[in-house]
Amino acid sequence: MDGPLLPLGVPRAERADAARNRLHLLATAREMLAEDGADRLTMDGLAERAGLGKGTVFRRFGTRAGIFQALLDDEEQQFQQQVLSGPPPLGPDADALDRLVAYGRARIGFLFAHRDIARAALDGSQAVPAGTETPLSRMHIRMLLGQIRLGAVDPDILAVQLTAALDGPLLLHLSADDLAVDAPRMETRLVQGWQSLVHRACRP
């Protein structure tokens, strides 16, 4: 009888003021980040500098890590576009294996460029960075694996493990010291390692 004005499951979009505040907070956060680094960013500080109440900050982002996840999602937008509809080898219209290699290269570059934010986006008390962060990566890898003829391999598990091999090093394992020596070189090595790993993992 009545058309569903509030489609259940879709939690109704943010109010205009809320959306405005979110943007303002993200911008302010970026400023503070550039000036003082991620670990110096406090919720109180952010709220004050943005001229908003602390409650607002938490209502928008839920948790401290949530802010960094939002920043990361933001940076990730264009990257996602490239993957979903950009030119080969990253986008469609390329061999799945090539796309997989290209995706790894791009994602490593991305994580490398934003590793401070990405680290801060990890929420200790939470499973995976709840945001778009890794699940998307995993889903994409899973999808590409589906297009490759593997032997008797569990593709869901392989996807999880490859995802971990991809961002584990930067999110968990490599210490600041490991990177301090020569970061760009490390990036190259990780990319080459990924390429070789994927090639080896994906032949029957």
Added chain:
Amino acid sequence: MDGPLLPLGVPRAERADAARNRLHLLATAREMLAEDGADRLTMDGLAERAGLGKGTVFRRFGTRAGIFQALLDDEEQQFQQQVLSGPPPLGPDADALDRLVAYGRARIGFLFAHRDIARAALDGSQAVPAGTETPLSRMHIRMLLGQIRLGAVDPDILAVQLTAALDGPLLLHLSADDLAVDAPRMETRLVQGWQSLVHRACRP
């Protein structure tokens, strides 16, 4: 002239009372853990229940995560013994590739059994779990890779990536939900995935 009574670099062992307190704190922590779970464990609570000052808790373990790292190190002792001098295929006197597979199986089992502690041992503000945690795993994998004839592969990087593939899923990627369905089945799948991944990654 004077013999080095305090060999520099070796920070002089814990005093007897300190060692006693460390053990008592670990035991108390285990009790509380069993009763209430990891996230319910607070430093004040632990100190009070142990009948010690809060300062002591922090002096022993440095940080909240440090307690869980210590608990994990403790559990890991016997596991390490098996690896270093136990029977094949985990211990020496087995083919390196077999040892690698066996190590992964054992470590997945270990992480699975202690995943709550392992998660809590992650220190958001720190690179890798500073304790013995992962570096040891990585070193062992690196060592085994050194005994395997790989093609033109960077063994240090492969070690990092395999380590990530090994504990990334349990430490970061798999949510409580992913495990809730059927944890033992997930463990089996991860082990098989590891076996197949390693076999594929390690042939020229």
Added chain:
DNA sequence: GGGATAAACGGACTTTACCCCGCTTACTAT
């Protein structure tokens, strides 16, 4: 426009990890 309603807001409050510092106590060398 105008009223109803739920979302959003601010900021005080609570909780908890972590720091600090004055006092105490286990070790060490004579």
Added chain:
DNA sequence: ATAGTAAGCGGGGTAAAGTCCGTTTATCCC
């Protein structure tokens, strides 16, 4: 034994994350 000393201890103090609730305001429908 004993004096000297550095490690250890307790617990109050600080800072920052996260919660709550009374008030304000955007949005929807008429």
